[in-house]
Amino acid sequence: MYKKMIVFLDGKPLPVIIRNYTKQDYAGMIALQQESFPPPYPEELLWNEEQLAKHLDHFPAGALCVETEGRIIGSMTGLIVNLDDYGHSHTWETITDNGYIRNHNPEGDTLYVADLCVSPAFRKAGIGKWLMQSMYETVxxxxxxxxxxxxxxxxxxxxxxxxxxxxxxxxxxxxxxxxPVLTFLLRCGRMPIGVASNYLDDEESLGNAALMEWRNPFLEQPEA
Incomplete structure (x- = not known):
């Protein structure tokens, strides 16, 4: 994926590029994670170079970043799974293979979001929504x-x-x-389908997470 666009930050136009990240982006990706998820978010859950390399090995189409003036200001990473293999009671570690996505299944039916982050300085520019839209396009x-x-x-x-x-x-x-997270996801068109307990070691969420879905509208069938 590669697309150029203009977003607006504090009323001023900002040229950005949404593209697949590469090996050359590792340092920028890690810096973005550190900036976006400060303590008490567990440091061990931030990406490392080995995980980023696995993303590119297994599913480069699901490895997206946003760049402006040579700086990585947002990213989103996914993998394909067969949802029946995991159900609704999975943990982040299980369904993302601890972030290494070696369980990526090209024959699966679901694009699973492993991570989404945006630099705090750019969160009013709609970067997260454009990343989400780009991943919908991938679906x-x-x-x-x-x-x-x-x-x-x-x-x-x-x-x-x-x-x-x-x-x-x-x-x-x-x-x-x-x-801040759930309201953002709802505004992006995601719909809740349940709550996962002990999903992630996250003090603020007390380990809980809301399972939020977006169905492919070209495959979706209206209810009878």
Whole structure:
């Protein structure tokens, strides 16, 4: 994938390129991760060069980045799986092979999102939405059934004493509370299909994540 476009940051046009990342981008990708996921996010969950190399070995079409003026300001990584092999009770480590995606299955039906991050300085420019749109295009191009991924619930720890993870997700869907990740995914067209417990070692989410799906509209059948 390679596309040039203009986004707007604080009302000013910003030329960007969305493309597949390469070996030359490793340092920029790792710097982006460090900037995007500061503590208490576990440092061991940030990409390393070996993982990035495996992404390119197994599924380069699912390795996307956003560049402006030679700087990597966003990235998104996915792999193809057969959802029936994992169901809805999987963990991040299981379904992404601890981030190495050696379990990528070219014959699968689902593009699974392993990671999405955007530099904090550029989050008001719609970079995350354009990455998501680009991955939707990949789903359509490869004739897959869906895009699926689990969204962190970073606001959940604030409400944990009064709400279950499922109730928290329901309130986010109804707009009764705003979660920075879940609300973003809803605005991108993702739909919730459940909650995964013990999905990721994430203090803010207390280990929970919302499974959020986007179905290929060219394969989707209307309900009877």
């Amino acid at each position: 359509v191009f490869l004739n897959l059934k869906r895009l699926l991924g689990a969204g962190r619930m970073p606001g959940y720890h604030i409400h944990a004493e009064s709400l279950t993870p499922k109730q928290y997700l329901e309130k986010a869907v109804l707009g009764e509370l705003r979660d």
